Each structure stands twice: as C-alpha cells, then as structure tokens.
C-alpha cells in the first residue's frame with residue numbers, strides 16, 4: 162500500500178485516541194485546531210492579523226522546526242516510495 166493514514170496531528174501531536182478529530186493525509190495528519198490556525202493564517206488577509214497573532218516563544222519555534230522536519234521526512238519517504246512504485250510499473254510494462 163502506498164499510503165497510511167496518520168492518527169496523530171503532524172503539527173501539534175494531538176491524537177485521535179484522545180478525542181481529537183484528525184484529517185488524515187498520506188503519512189501525515191492535522192487536527193481541527195491546527196486546521197483552524199492554518200485557515201486563520203492563509204485565509205482572507207485582514208489588516209489586524211499580525212496584531213492578533215502573538216509571536217511564538219523560542220521553545221515553540223524549536224518544537225515547530227522539529228515537527229516540520231518530521232513531516233518533511235515523512236513526505237520525502239512517501240515521494241521516494243511513489244517513485245519506486247512508478248519505476249516498478251514502468252519496468253513491468255517492458
């Protein structure tokens with residue numbers, strides 16, 4: 162199987178088992194809280210957006226970097242597996 166749904170939020174670590182709703186993507190997941198945060202960030206621009214978002218603390222930034230690296234690793238592995246499966250399909254057609 163190419164993809165495995167995640168039952169944990171890749172952004173904040175919240176778990177479906179703890180009652181959080183998780184939207185599962187290929188090897189990653191996102192909880193409803195993080196979806197709301199993302200919508201606030203990428204949604205229609207408001208002039209007061211920058212004032213309503215408090216700047217993150219240093220340890221929050223470190224944690225964000227670690228989580229981003231984990232998601233990046235997972236996406237890299239997924240892309241690698243997809244390429245290998247496509248190569249196998251191409252080889253089988255020969």
Ligand SMILES: [Zn+2]
Nearest residue numbers: 170173192195
């Ligand atoms: Zn989350």
